[in-house]
Amino acid sequence: VLRPGSTAEVAAIVRLARTHHVGLVPQGGNTGLVGGGVPRAGEVVVDLRRLARLGPVDTASLQVTVGAGVTLAALQRHAGHAGLAFAVDLGARDTATIGGMVATNAGGLHVLRHGAMRAQVLGLEAVLGTGDIVAANPTGLVKDNTGYDLPGLLCGSEGTLGIVTSVRLRLLPAPARVVTALLGVDGVAAAVDALAELRGCAGLHAAELLLADGMALVGRHLGLPPPLDPLPPCAVLVELAGDGDLLGQLGAALDRLGPVVRATAVADDEAGGARLWRWREAHPEVAAAHGIVHKADVSIPLTELPPFVDQVAPLVAARAPGAPLLVYGHLGDGNLHVNVATAGDDDGGAVDAVLALALDLGGSVSAEHGIGVAKVSWLLRQRGAAAVRTMAALKAALDPDGICNPGVLLPA
Ligand code: MLT
Ligand code: ZN
Numbered sequence: 001v002l003r004p005g006s007t008a009e010v011a012a013i014v015r016l017a018r019t020h021h022v023g024l025v026p027q028g029g030n031t032g033l034v035g036g037g038v039p040r041a042g043e044v045v046v047d048l049r050r051l052a053r054l055g056p057v058d059t060a061s062l063q064v065t066v067g068a069g070v071t072l073a074a075l076q077r078h079a080g081h082a083g084l085a086f087a088v089d090l091g092a093r094d095t096a097t098i099g100g101m102v103a104t105n106a107g108g109l110h111v112l113r114h115g116a117m118r119a120q121v122l123g124l125e126a127v128l129g130t131g132d133i134v135a136a137n138p139t140g141l142v143k144d145n146t147g148y149d150l151p152g153l154l155c156g157s158e159g160t161l162g163i164v165t166s167v168r169l170r171l172l173p174a175p176a177r178v179v180t181a182l183l184g185v186d187g188v189a190a191a192v193d194a195l196a197e198l199r200g201c202a203g204l205h206a207a208e209l210l211l212a213d214g215m216a217l218v219g220r221h222l223g224l225p226p227p228l229d230p231l232p233p234c235a236v237l238v239e240l241a242g243d244g245d246l247l248g249q250l251g252a253a254l255d256r257l258g259p260v261v262r263a264t265a266v267a268d269d270e271a272g273g274a275r276l277w278r279w280r281e282a283h284p285e286v287a288a289a290h291g292i293v294h295k296a297d298v299s300i301p302l303t304e305l306p307p308f309v310d311q312v313a314p315l316v317a318a319r320a321p322g323a324p325l326l327v328y329g330h331l332g333d334g335n336l337h338v339n340v341a342t343a344g345d346d347d348g349g350a351v352d353a354v355l356a357l358a359l360d361l362g363g364s365v366s367a368e369h370g371i372g373v374a375k376v377s378w379l380l381r382q383r384g385a386a387a388v389r390t391m392a393a394l395k396a397a398l399d400p401d402g403i404c405n406p407g408v409l410l411p412a
Pocket of ligand 2: 108329330337368
């Protein structure tokens with residue numbers, strides 16, 4: 001494991017790796033979920049957490065430059081001290097690093113309002129597999145129409161083209177108020193109807209989907225009474241943020257929805273909001289408490305979400321009988337996480353069946369976690385030969401010796 005403290009040291013590592021034909025696996029907080037940061041065949045891990053510089057917040061342009069090793073939580077605190085906020089938030093905030101989040105184009109809880117990481121990146125510095133250091137739009141020009149979008153290309157490249165060392169990021173004014181609500185509905189179709197109405201709330205920045213089985217498992221695991229009693233078949237966790245009348249916006253949406261929403265729990269304070277969020281954020285840890293977790297992270301067109309959820313449970317039960325199943329995720333993005341917990345390594349093909357169903361319904365086999373090593377065999381099936389050939393050509397140009405995260409994203 002090498003722990004560089006500067007971009008020059010990362011470049012020196014890449015030069016050495018080229019000379020000695022050694023693969024490099026960049027690693028940030030190691031919170032990835034598809035094995036993209038895990039060495040498998042004698043590669044050298046490049047731990048980037050020493051690149052933890054927090055640049056001054058530019059309050060005129062609402063931007064900041066941070067090192068790849070800065071955690072999301074440290075960035076959020078840093079922006080907060082200047083009265084600003086960072087658009088992307090996710091459960092692994094205390095450990096996940098900005099470099100890793102850029103490399104994986106991480107999504108999270110506020111994509112429906114602000115987009116994923118790629119939408120926050122104005123510029124970046126990276127060491128390519130050639131050893132070249134590229135500084136693409138390091139001053140964060142909002143308008144810079146000079147050729148290929150290198151930050152956009154490196155974002156989501158999962159360490160296969162080079163190693164991101166620092167990033168110029170967009171910030172936002174911190175919201176004056178936040179309102180969180182859990183809405184009980186009769187099923188996924190009703191949740192999609194509720195989402196359509198909630199889109200009318202100017203402050204909407206999160207809309208998450210929870211199902212009764214998952215909520216029951218969370219309640220048992222955490223020893224909590226149900227947040228809505230009785231537990232509805234389905235719940236939408238909504239958050240509004242901004243400086244308007246958020247409770248008024250929510251109330252008006254609920255009035256329009258009428259009987260679609262059966263029960264409501266609302267919090268307009270931080271502690272109450274955190275209590276409601278616990279029901280959502282505990283899902284991955286509850287799955288992990290039930291065995292080895294096999295994960296599908298799929299995007300589904302919203303119109304196909306109800307048939308997808310209807311079909312997932314029997315599909316999984318047929319392949320992994322009796323395995324606890326948690327389905328939850330980012331309703332606003334049509335992004336569901338399907339977690340199957342089994343006693344052993346084998347899921348009986350449950351995840352593959354879920355991915356095939358997602359493709360059949362016009363979805364994606366990876367919404368926000370990336371391809372890593374876990375989903376490599378699915379890339380060709382979803383993107384097709386021409387797209388995969390194009391990706392391989394880019395890889396060959398930027399990483400001619402194949403030292404950058406070999407075997408990740410594209411087959412080795
Ligand atoms: C989440 O939304 O909770 C994350 O993507 C993590 C996960 O599903 O395990
Ligand atoms: Zn997620």
